[in-house]
Amino acid sequence: xxxxxxxxxxxxxxxxxxxxxxxxxxxxxxxxxxxxxxxxxxxxxxxxxxxxxxxxxxxxxxxxxxxxxxxxxxxxxxxxxxxxxxxxxxxxxxxxxxxxxxxxxxxxxxxxxxxxxxxxxxxxxxxxxxxxxxxxxxxxxxxxxxxxxxxxxxxxxxxxxxxxxxxxxxxxxxxxxxxxxxxxxxxxxxxxxxxxxxxxxxxxxxxxxxxxxxxxxxxxxxx
Numbered sequence: 001x002x003x004x005x006x007x008x009x010x011x012x013x014x015x016x017x018x019x020x021x022x023x024x025x026x027x028x029x030x031x032x033x034x035x036x037x038x039x040x041x042x043x044x045x046x047x048x049x050x051x052x053x054x055x056x057x058x059x060x061x062x063x064x065x066x067x068x069x070x071x072x073x074x075x076x077x078x079x080x081x082x083x084x085x086x087x088x089x090x091x092x093x094x095x096x097x098x099x100x101x102x103x104x105x106x107x108x109x110x111x112x113x114x115x116x117x118x119x120x121x122x123x124x125x126x127x128x129x130x131x132x133x134x135x136x137x138x139x140x141x142x143x144x145x146x147x148x149x150x151x152x153x154x155x156x157x158x159x160x161x162x163x164x165x166x167x168x169x170x171x172x173x174x175x176x177x178x179x180x181x182x183x184x185x186x187x188x189x190x191x192x193x194x195x196x197x198x199x200x201x202x203x204x205x206x207x208x209x210x211x212x213x214x215x216x217x218x219x220x221x222x223x
Contacts, residue, residue, distance in 0.1 A: 001026045001068050003060035007078040008035040009192030014076070015043045017084030027078075028052050028064040036078075056161030057144075058168070065153050074101075074147045080191035081114065082145045089183045090147035099152045099178035102138055102170065103145030103185040110184035122203050126167060126210070133214050136174030138182070142166055142206065145185050152178055163202040164209045171213050 002014065004027055018025060027040050028050045040047050052063045065073060072094040076082040086103070093101040105112045127141040144166045148156070155176040160168050173180060 001028065001064040001073055001075045002078045003028045003030065003057055003064060004032060004036050004078040005030040006032045006034045006036060006193060008039045010078055010080045010190070011036065011039045012043060013080050013191055014078055014084065015040070019084065019087055022087065024048060024068065024070055026050060026064050026068050028060040030055055030060055054161060057163050058158055058161040058165035061165050062158040065148065065158070068150065071150050072147060073150060076145050079193070081188050082185065083188070086145065086183060086185050093181040093183060094147050094149060097179060098181035099149050100173045100180045101147035102140065102180060102182050103143050104138070104140035104182045105143055105185060105187050106139045107184045110186060112187035114187055114189045126206055129210055130167070130170055130174065133210065134171050134174040136170050138170055141170055143185070143187070152176070160209060162205050164205045167206045168209050168213070171210070
């Protein structure tokens with residue numbers, strides 16, 4: 001599942017890295033103004049396109065996870081920073097019993113070509129807060145390369161629209177006590193275009209999400 005917004009220049013790389021045995025490719029498009037959807041359909045005639053009118057990555061993730069038909073769903077970004085060659089590792093972790101698989105830019109074989117010192121410090125701080133407040137043991141709380149079983153999506157129930165969605169999912173997975181695993185990944189730089197991510201603005205949104213979840217005492221265990 002791939003959320004997109006004006007990624008026509010990057011999709012040729014991203015789609016060509018996806019293993020041929022993947023059953024379904026879902027593109028969730030946030031009203032792109034370029035040729036994103038045409039490029040997707042030319043490269044993958046079998047692609048399923050979901051057009052999401054609500055702006056934001058969180059809205060796209062919710063729509064994509066709900067629309068995907070497979071038992072195992074892997075979500076990756078469309079900017080070329082995530083390599084589809086890592087999908088088999090996510091699949092194996094899910095097949096071996098994990099409910100949720102988190103990509104991590106830390107650990108053996110992992111890394112990032114686009115991690116500033118400020119972003120690295122912020123991610124470590126967010127991972128620490130999630131651990132002490134919710135029990136989530138993630139080495140990389142803000143990375144968006146994830147895998148999840150379809151039958152646990154109702155325990156996550158995404159209700160935020162922005163880039164804080166990765167942190168929100170991690171918190172709700174921890175609260176639901178789902179079985180988790182991590183997969184080392186390397187984050188490349190965006191190939192074309194500019195990112196919609198703003199480290200300070202989105203960092204504040206993530207912090208507000210953590211506070212909100214803690215104060216609300218959100219828990220899906222009984223659902």
